[in-house]
Structure formats: C-alpha cells, structure tokens
Amino acid sequence: MFQNEMKLEFPSKSQNEAFARVVVAAFASQLDPTIEELSDVKTAVSEAVTNAIIHGYENTQGTVVLKCKIDGRKLTVEVIDYGKGIEDVELARQPLYTSRPELERSGMGFTVMETFMDSLEVESEPGKGTRVIMTKEFKQL
Amino acid sequence: MVFIEYIYCKFLFGGIWMQLFFDRKDDVLLIKLMGELDHHSAEEVRIKIDNKIDETGLNKIIFDFSGVNFMDSSGIGVIIGRYKKVKEFNGKVAIINLKPHIKKIFELGGLFKIIKEYDNLQKALLEF
Numbered sequence: 687m688f689q690n691e692m693k694l695e696f697p698s699k700s701q702n703e704a705f706a707r708v709v710v711a712a713f714a715s716q717l718d719p720t721i722e723e724l725s726d727v728k729t730a731v732s733e734a735v736t737n738a739i740i741h742g743y744e745n746t747q748g749t750v751v752l753k754c755k756i757d758g759r760k761l762t763v764e765v766i767d768y769g770k771g772i773e774d775v776e777l778a779r780q781p782l783y784t785s786r787p788e789l790e791r792s793g794m795g796f797t798v799m800e801t802f803m804d805s806l807e808v809e810s811e812p813g814k815g816t817r818v819i820m821t822k823e824f825k826q827l
Numbered sequence: 828m829v830f831i832e833y834i835y836c837k838f839l840f841g842g843i844w845m846q847l848f849f850d851r852k853d854d855v856l857l858i859k860l861m862g863e864l865d866h867h868s869a870e871e872v873r874i875k876i877d878n879k880i881d882e883t884g885l886n887k888i889i890f891d892f893s894g895v896n897f898m899d900s901s902g903i904g905v906i907i908g909r910y911k912k913v914k915e916f917n918g919k920v921a922i923i924n925l926k927p928h929i930k931k932i933f934e935l936g937g938l939f940k941i942i943k944e945y946d947n948l949q950k951a952l953l954e955f
C-alpha cells in the first residue's frame with residue numbers, strides 16, 4: 687500500500703490560510719484526485735486553518751500545525767492549534783453556531799468540513815487547544 | 828505545473844488576493860469579484876463593497892462570481908452581510924456565474940433562500 691506523510695508549522699497569520707490549502711492540494715495530487723475532490727479538500731483545510739487562527743488564537747500569535755498522511759487512497763489531514771480550545775464541541779459543530787457573529791462569521795465551517803470530507807473528528811480542551819482530524823478516500827482510478 | 832504557477836503567483840503577487848470591479852447598470856450596482864474569497868480577503872472585500880454602496884446609494888446588487896475560483900464559509904458571511912445592508916433600504920441581491928464548487932457552499936449556507944441566481948447578466952438585469 688502506498689504511504690506518505692508530511693508535517694508543516696506556520697504562524698497564525700491569515701495569509702497562511704491560502705498557503706495551507708495549496709500545500710495540502712499539492713500533497714494530495716499524488717493520488718491523482720479529480721478537480722472536485724481537490725476543491726473539497728482545499729475548502730475543508732481552509733476552514734480548519736481559519737478556525738485555528740481566528741478562534742484558537744483570536745488576536746494573539748501562535749503556531750498552527752498541519753499534518754497530512756496518505757494510506758493507499760485515503761488522505762488524513764490534521765490541523766492543530768495550542769490556543770483557547772472549545773468548551774462545548776457538540777454545540778460548536780452545529781450548523782450556524784458561531785461565537786463570533788460580530789465578525790460576520792456564518793457558523794458553517796464545521797458543516798463544510800463534514801460535508802466535503804468523509805469523516806471529521808474534533809478534540810479540544812479549553813485553555814490547551816484544538817485538534818481537527820479529517821479523512822477523505824479518493825475514488826479509484 | 829498548474830500548482831507551481833499557482834504558488835508562484837500567490838507569493839510573488841501576494842497582495843492581490845481579490846480584486847473588485849464595480850459597474851453601474853441603471854439602478855443596479857454590478858460587482859465583479861476576481862480571486863479567492865476567504866477569511867484573509869473578506870475584510871477588505873467587505874469594506875470596499877460597503878463604501879461603494881454608501882457612495883452610490885444603490886440598493887440593488889448583482890454579484891458576478893465568474894472570477895472567483897475559491898470560496899469558503901467566510902464568503903457566506905460576506906454575502907449575507909451585504910444582503911442585510913441593502914435590505915434595510917428595501918434592496919436586493921442577485922448572483923451570476925457561480926462555479927459548481929462554490930454553488931455547493933452557497934447551498935450549504937442557505938443563500939439561495941435570500942439571493943436569486945441567474946444564468947447570465949442579461950437575464951439578471953431583465954428580471955431583477
């Protein structure tokens with residue numbers, strides 16, 4: 687079975703949202719994904735990284751860790767921050783729930799990740815940080 | 828190849844995330860977006876559009892998405908926010924030229940409940 691992995695760390699600057707999704711798309715292209723699969727992954731990564739930056743670290747600066755793994759035709763993406771954490775993960779994952787409506791957030795980030803990937807796991811501890819793990823199985827060629 | 832080009836452009840011309848082009852057709856403000864609508868570009872997009880709305884006093888907006896090749900849920904907030912702004916003055920918002928992937932995000936965000944999509948500008952201007 688084909689396997690590969692990578693890890694990347696970057697500061698919580700909003701410029702790195704685009705950087706992160708392009709890197710993951712480039713990494714995933716070894717699986718010869720369709721354009722649609724690639725768009726799905728890019729959007730999900732953008733959501734997770736944006737959340738780490740605006741919710742995890744709010745206005746402070748911290749490090750975002752991005753890990754990717756390929757096992758056969760399955761891609762696993764992990765986005766980790768050591769920021770403020772989530773009190774109630776179940777509530778946070780509800781469609782339309784946002785703690786920052788004043789920033790014109792839509793509360794649809796987790797819903798987008800769930801819809802565009804095959805699985806989504808959120809582990810979080812208040813004061814410690816958040817880890818989002820997403821997987822997607824790419825179609826057989 | 829495409830990716831190398833993409834990354835190259837992004838970091839060489841890093842400042843140009845999103846470009847906006849404004850046009851006016853009778854009582855309609857036409858806004859063409861070119862680039863990527865994410866959290867990074869959202870703030871600037873929001874300010875520029877709101878300034879233009881205030882400056883022209885127009886309350887009918889057509890967004891042309893033909894040049895938008897990426898949007899995440901930050902874009903939903905931007906569109907709903909502009910809708911709410913013109914709604915206060917009995918305005919409305921329409922959208923044209925959505926790419927399939929961005930359409931999926933519009934659907935998820937329930938945007939078609941408040942914003943009508945048209946096939947092209949002519950149709951939008953006629954029926955809007």
Ligand SMILES: Nc1ncnc2c1ncn2[C@@H]1O[C@H](COP(=O)(O)OP(=O)(O)O)[C@@H](O)[C@H]1O
Nearest residue numbers: 737738741742778784785791792793795796816
């Ligand atoms: N990495 C994170 N750190 C802390 N809180 C988070 C994180 N990710 C998400 N959240 C919380 O979950 C909520 C919902 O996230 P999301 O669905 O992406 O919506 P939005 O980003 O539009 O608020 C956020 O408003 C925030 O309160």
Ligand SMILES: [Mg+2]
Nearest residue numbers: 733737795796
């Ligand atoms: Mg979000």
